[in-house]
Amino acid sequence: MSNVIKERKSVRTYQKKSLTEKDLLAVQKVVKAYNENKGFFGHEVKLQFFEKPFVDQESKIKIGTYGFITNPPSFIAGCVHNSFYGMVDYGYIFENMILALTEHKLSTVWIGGTFDRKTFDFMQKDHEIVPTITPVGYEDHDKSSKELDVREHIHADHREPFETLFFDDSLEKPLSESHQLAKILEYVRLAPSADNKQPWRVLVKRNNIHFYLHRTLAYQESLDFDVQAIDMGISLSHFIKGLEEQKMTYKVTNDYINVDLPELEYAFTVKLS
Numbered sequence: 001m002s003n004v005i006k007e008r009k010s011v012r013t014y015q016k017k018s019l020t021e022k023d024l025l026a027v028q029k030v031v032k033a034y035n036e037n038k039g040f041f042g043h044e045v046k047l048q049f050f051e052k053p054f055v056d057q058e059s060k061i062k063i064g065t066y067g068f069i070t071n072p073p074s075f076i077a078g079c080v081h082n083s084f085y086g087m088v089d090y091g092y093i094f095e096n097m098i099l100a101l102t103e104h105k106l107s108t109v110w111i112g113g114t115f116d117r118k119t120f121d122f123m124q125k126d127h128e129i130v131p132t133i134t135p136v137g138y139e140d141h142d143k144s145s146k147e148l149d150v151r152e153h154i155h156a157d158h159r160e161p162f163e164t165l166f167f168d169d170s171l172e173k174p175l176s177e178s179h180q181l182a183k184i185l186e187y188v189r190l191a192p193s194a195d196n197k198q199p200w201r202v203l204v205k206r207n208n209i210h211f212y213l214h215r216t217l218a219y220q221e222s223l224d225f226d227v228q229a230i231d232m233g234i235s236l237s238h239f240i241k242g243l244e245e246q247k248m249t250y251k252v253t254n255d256y257i258n259v260d261l262p263e264l265e266y267a268f269t270v271k272l273s
């Protein structure tokens with residue numbers, strides 16, 4: 001099991017401490033490596049690092065998080081085309097970046113709902129949006145009571161049982177935990193998602209692994225972008241990490257037809273070769 005996937009968790013309470021010189025360089029390097037990368041569906045993700053918790057250092061315009069985040073030393077924001085597959089690509093690249101930061105022992109949390117998106121208008125062109133940001137810093141193990149409340153409210157440590165997420169050949173048949181892809185799918189199970197809804201459902205049909213979205217409709221009224229498409233991109237990030245660890249080769253497509261299932265929305269297919 002990849003340690004980085006096990007180690008990553010959302011951190012909302014940070015030590016009152018700026019990034020060390022070494023970590024500052026590491027963050028800059030990670031952001032540079034993922035900035036302007038394109039996902040599997042062709043959308044470029046723009047990333048920007050804010051060394052202090054201000055979008056404008058001179059006039060000290062703060063990156064608002066409505067009090068959920070305590071002592072964030074710095075932030076990263078991302079920007080992408082506002083469409084379903086734009087968000088899938090975004091989730092994939094932003095999560096790859098988060099895992100790279102976790103490897104450097106830096107803490108993060110995906111923030112999609114609780115910040116003032118207008119502050120980032122300057123990053124967005126037509127049809128683009130800044131869907132999420134993340135603080136970057138050092139975890140304060142003495143968590144704020146706000147953080148404890150949030151984690152409890154969304155059952156942040158809970159994950160749905162394996163057999164309710166992953167299926168073998170048909171939705172009637174849960175995938176066995178001894179299946180050759182089970183370990184890799186466990187990486188998907190541990191992925192973060194908005195409100196910890198874990199909306200991914202995966203149907204394994206021999207070499208074709210179809211990913212579906214089990215959608216929560218309420219988001220469509222409250223957000224201007226498809227936050228659960230981001231969750232799908234995150235699940236893809238974790239799945240691909242597992243495939244690459246096992247040196248498996250693959251292609252990602254969304255051109256399958258006749259793979260519709262009741263109550264699930266088709267997202268994409270990973271085809272093993």
Ligand SMILES: Cc1cc2nc3c(=O)[nH]c(=O)nc-3n(C[C@H](O)[C@H](O)[C@H](O)COP(=O)(O)O)c2cc1C
Pocket residue numbers: 008009010011012068109110111112113114115132150154155156157191192193194195196227230231234
């Ligand atoms: C796309 C996305 C948006 C999120 N937005 C928020 C947010 O606005 N505020 C927040 O406190 N946590 C947010 N989270 C963090 C989730 O609540 C968290 O990942 C989930 O509860 C699982 O906990 P863990 O990350 O510690 O494993 C978001 C996560 C994702 C993937």
